[in-house]
Amino acid sequence: MAIEIAFNILIGLGVLFYLAQAIQLPATDNPADVLGAGGFPIVIGIIALIGLAMITIHTIKEKRKVDIPMLNLRSIDGRMVFINVLVLAAYVGLLDVVGFVLATFAYLVAAPLSMGYRKPVVLAVFSSITTAVMTVVFGIVFYVPLPRGVEFFRDLSYLIY
Amino acid sequence: MDIIIQSLAAVYNPMTLLLVSIGVLFGMVCGALPGLSTSMAIILLLPFTYSMDPVMAIVLMVSCYVGGSSGGSISSILLKTPGTPEAVATTFDGYPMAQKGKAGEALGLAVTSSSFGTIFSAIVMLVASPMLAQAALSFQSAEYFGLGLIGLSCITSIGAKNQVKAVVSVMIGLMVGTIGIDSINGVERFAFEQPSLLNGINYISVMIGAFAVAEVYKNIEEYRHVDTSLRTEQKVKIKLLKFSEMAKMWSSFIRGSVIGTIIGIIPAAGGSIASLIAYGSEAQDENANPKFGEGNPRGIIAPECSHNAAVGGSMVPTLTLGIPGSPVAAVIMAAFLIIGITPGPMLLREQPIMLNAIFLALITAALLLFVGGRFVTSQFGHILKLPYPLLGSLIVTLGVVGAYSLKNSFYDVLIMFTFGLVGYFFDKFKYSNAAVILGLILGEIIENSLRKQIIIGDGSGMGFFTRPVSVLVLTVAALTFLWPMMSKKLKKGKA
Numbered sequence: 001m002a003i004e005i006a007f008n009i010l011i012g013l014g015v016l017f018y019l020a021q022a023i024q025l026p027a028t029d030n031p032a033d034v035l036g037a038g039g040f041p042i043v044i045g046i047i048a049l050i051g052l053a054m055i056t057i058h059t060i061k062e063k064r065k066v067d068i069p070m071l072n073l074r075s076i077d078g079r080m081v082f083i084n085v086l087v088l089a090a091y092v093g094l095l096d097v098v099g100f101v102l103a104t105f106a107y108l109v110a111a112p113l114s115m116g117y118r119k120p121v122v123l124a125v126f127s128s129i130t131t132a133v134m135t136v137v138f139g140i141v142f143y144v145p146l147p148r149g150v151e152f153f154r155d156l157s158y159l160i161y
Numbered sequence: 162m163d164i165i166i167q168s169l170a171a172v173y174n175p176m177t178l179l180l181v182s183i184g185v186l187f188g189m190v191c192g193a194l195p196g197l198s199t200s201m202a203i204i205l206l207l208p209f210t211y212s213m214d215p216v217m218a219i220v221l222m223v224s225c226y227v228g229g230s231s232g233g234s235i236s237s238i239l240l241k242t243p244g245t246p247e248a249v250a251t252t253f254d255g256y257p258m259a260q261k262g263k264a265g266e267a268l269g270l271a272v273t274s275s276s277f278g279t280i281f282s283a284i285v286m287l288v289a290s291p292m293l294a295q296a297a298l299s300f301q302s303a304e305y306f307g308l309g310l311i312g313l314s315c316i317t318s319i320g321a322k323n324q325v326k327a328v329v330s331v332m333i334g335l336m337v338g339t340i341g342i343d344s345i346n347g348v349e350r351f352a353f354e355q356p357s358l359l360n361g362i363n364y365i366s367v368m369i370g371a372f373a374v375a376e377v378y379k380n381i382e383e384y385r386h387v388d389t390s391l392r393t394e395q396k397v398k399i400k401l402l403k404f405s406e407m408a409k410m411w412s413s414f415i416r417g418s419v420i421g422t423i424i425g426i427i428p429a430a431g432g433s434i435a436s437l438i439a440y441g442s443e444a445q446d447e448n449a450n451p452k453f454g455e456g457n458p459r460g461i462i463a464p465e466c467s468h469n470a471a472v473g474g475s476m477v478p479t480l481t482l483g484i485p486g487s488p489v490a491a492v493i494m495a496a497f498l499i500i501g502i503t504p505g506p507m508l509l510r511e512q513p514i515m516l517n518a519i520f521l522a523l524i525t526a527a528l529l530l531f532v533g534g535r536f537v538t539s540q541f542g543h544i545l546k547l548p549y550p551l552l553g554s555l556i557v558t559l560g561v562v563g564a565y566s567l568k569n570s571f572y573d574v575l576i577m578f579t580f581g582l583v584g585y586f587f588d589k590f591k592y593s594n595a596a597v598i599l600g601l602i603l604g605e606i607i608e609n610s611l612r613k614q615i616i617i618g619d620g621s622g623m624g625f626f627t628r629p630v631s632v633l634v635l636t637v638a639a640l641t642f643l644w645p646m647m648s649k650k651l652k653k654g655k656a
Contacts, residue, residue: 004590011333018336021351028346032616037348040608041339048332054325068589069382077382084381085582088374088557092578095561096571104558111557112550115381126551134562142197142205144566 001063003071008056012049019045076116083114099149099157100139105131135161168517171216172525180217182533184224185526189533191225192232193244193541195369195563199229200492207496215500216515220522222493223476227526228533229489230432230469231275234461235534238267239397239541240556242373242563246365247432247468249602250315250440252372253595254453254460261456264545269400270458272534273407274414274465279527281418281466282425282473287520294481297426302613303625307634308427309607312434314641315441316596323591330593334600335607337362344605345612357572364601366564366573367580371594373560374581377553379588384549397542399535413443413459417466424467425474431487432468432475433602439467445644454595473523480504480516 022045025038069078070085091107098106108127117123138144139161148157171177184206191202203222210218233245238255251271258267285293300308316327340351341361352358407414417439424435443463444453453460475486476493483505485491497504502512544552564577584594618624625631 007586007590011329015333015336018351025348025350028348030346030616032618032620033345033612034615034620035612037343037346037350040611041336041350044332044335044339048329048336051325051329051332055323055329058325066589068586070378070585077385081378081381084378088578088581091557091561092574095565095574104561108554108558111554115550115553116385117548117550123551126547130555130558134558137194138197138562138566142191142201144197144562145569146562147565147571 001059001065003068004059004064004066005056008052008059012052012056015045015048015052019049080115084111087111087114095147095149097149097153099153100146101131101135101157101160102149102153103147104134164513164517168514168521171514171518172220172521177217177220177522178525180221181224181522181525182529184221185228185529185533186536188225188228188230189232189235189530189537192229192248193235193537195236195242195244195373195559197244197566199226199233199245199489202229203489203492203496207499210496210500213500215502216518218496218500219493219502219515220518222496223472223519223522224526224529226472226489226493227275227279227469227523227530230472231272231279231465231530231534232537234271234275234465235268235537235541236559238271238461239264239545240373240559241376242556242560243368246368246602247436247471248464249368249433249595249598250436250464251461253440254455254457256376257454257456258458258461263456264542265398265400266458267456267461268397268534268538269402270461271465272399272530273402274417274462275469276527276530277407277414278418278421278466278468278470279472279530280524281415282422282470283520283523283527285422286473286477286523287517290477290481290516293426294478297428297478297486298482299630300427301628301631302610302617303628303631304634305427305606306610306614306625307631307638308424308434308438309603309610310638311634311641312437312441312603313599313607314638315437315444315599316593323593326591327593327596330587330596331600334597334602335604336600337367337597338364338601338604339608344609345616355572357570360568362576362601363567363573364598365567366576367601368598369560369563370577370580370582371584371587371597373556374577375584375588375594377556378581378585380549380553384553397538397545399531399538401531410459410462413462414466416442417463418470420463421467421470422474425471425486426477428478428482428484428486431489432471434606435471435474436464436468437599437602439463441641445641469527476519476523480508480519481506 022038022041028036069075070081072078073082087110091103094103105127108130109123112123139146148154188202191197192199202225206221206225210221230247233243233248234251236242236244237248237252238259241252241256243249243252255267316331340358342359343350420439421435440463443459449457451457475490478484478486479490479494485494494504560577561574564573567573587594614624615622625635
């Protein structure tokens with residue numbers, strides 16, 4: 001229950017911040033534009049706050065326990081999800097540094113490992129083939145401008161796609 | 162008669178039939194792959210059409226449009242990653258069906274419905290193009306606002322378990338939709354001087370994050386405890402509907418197709434809005450078994466019929482008025498201009514064979530969806546046999562490419578990652594990710610139409626109630642919102 005209330009409060013704070021920003025939006029020069037740039041955001045923000053208050057009261061009354069494995073690092077499942085989030089964050093961070101090919105290959109090796117997959121040969125074949133197929137299909141056949149990375153990695157990427 | 166024979170000869174010759182097949186297959190592959198849109202598929206085909214006969218060129222592109230519109234449902238059903246924006250609503254019931262081991266049935270429903278919707282709209286297009294195009298022009302801001310509200314009425318069904326959480330979710334979607342430059346007066350809103358946020362947040366990256374990435378996180382927790390042998394042993398094979406099965410659900414086919422055709426005709430509305438509205442109208446049935454959102458076949462039929470019917474529908478204003486009925490139709494219209502044909506009222510008089518050829522191409526492409534569907538699905542089916550750690554990683558990688566390729570921007574990948582976490586927690590606390598997407602998709606049309614109508618009315622909102630079409634659309638919107646409550650009261654009264 002406490003986690004859900006904390007989550008609702010977090011959303012509520014976000015909505016309050018949104019409302020504070022909406023109120024500060026400049027008035028319009030057009031007198032016919034009664035709502036202006038801030039009118040609609042203020043209305044939806046207030047509805048969201050009322051809804052959140054109702055949900056929080058209901059949560060307190062209900063006292064329902066919610067299991068969030070990602071926040072329970074003592075459990076194996078929780079650790080797996082948490083590590084996977086970190087691996088994905090690293091992948092996203094690396095994309096613009098080392099480029100698509102290397103970052104994707106590294107992710108396709110690291111993510112299954114973080115999920116407990118332990119067949120190194122299969123993993124190596126899967127990661128290599130998937131990276132190659134995706135690079136060829138998206139980068140070469142369909143001209144999707146995949147991330148190239150910086151400096152040396154950028155130059156290297158031009159040799160591939 | 163002479164024109165009909167010439168049109169038949171223009172389409173039913175080996176070369177054109179080959180082009181229709183290529184168009185459908187290419188469209189389906191691009192539609193099924195997140196990161197490649199139908200518009201992109203048509204743009205990629207464009208250079209090949211320069212030296213073609215104009216009829217052949219247009220037939221190729223229209224076939225690609227049909228294939229692309231249908232292909233999005235394949236990844237929606239199998240991977241919970243909509244390949245195209247139109248396929249968002251298919252995810253709501255398609256993926257739960259696949260999880261129950263009915264992937265083949267769900268794919269069969271999707272292909273049959275897409276085919277039905279395309280044929281339905283093609284017939285409407287041929288019979289009533291000029292008249293419908295004129296009627297569509299009566300749609301102005303007030304009516305668009307009503308249309309947006311009808312789309313939002315979906316929350317009464319997709320958030321059936323907790324309506325208040327669904328409302329808050331949709332409000333959060335609407336809030337995210339207000340980020341960027343206000344299109345009415347150019348004010349920068351909630352962008353915090355970040356250039357990437359000025360154009361707003363693309364709902365595709367949000368969708369990939371909240372649906373696909375969040376689902377991967379959820380499955381990582383569960384896959385070790387779930388017996389996946391059944392899923393890995395079975396071969397995913399499309400199970401096509403029999404006529405008797407179609408007849409049992411005829412109302413869903415017709416309703417979805419009518420909604421899709423009408424919304425397709427309305428300029429700039431498009432298949433994604435059509436499929437959401439069709440899903441919302443279908444999901445009003447509270448007694449449905451299984452419930453909507455838990456793998457109800459009608460939750461696939463309605464949106465699939467609808468967005469493919471929007472293909473033919475969107476061609477009506479494109480051909481007869483020169484106003485594109487959807488973003489993809491805008492690309493096709495540009496192709497018309499490149500090959501030297503100006504769409505508009507004169508096209509019907511000067512190029513009658515062209516209109517008939519497009520009609521025939523739509524029908525042929527719709528029938529070829531069954532062949533293309535079998536092929537693309539069988540390829541995607543192999544992916545499902547992968548152990549979950551490999552499948553989950555592949556889904557995330559496809560999602561990353563899908564998000565990045567939207568604007569070749571790293572920000573979209575960050576948004577995908579962020580909404581992956583948001584989606585995970587929303588799922589745990591029973592908020593509705595689908596409602597967030599709904600708000601994000603419909604936010605722009607609702608806010609802009611509301612404000613435009615008030616500006617047209619010189620600060621007054623009376624225009625919403627003095628325009629007959631607007632009153633009709635708003636009444637339908639109000640009824641769709643209130644129907645679940647009304648039906649409950651009626652049942653209590655009867656009891």
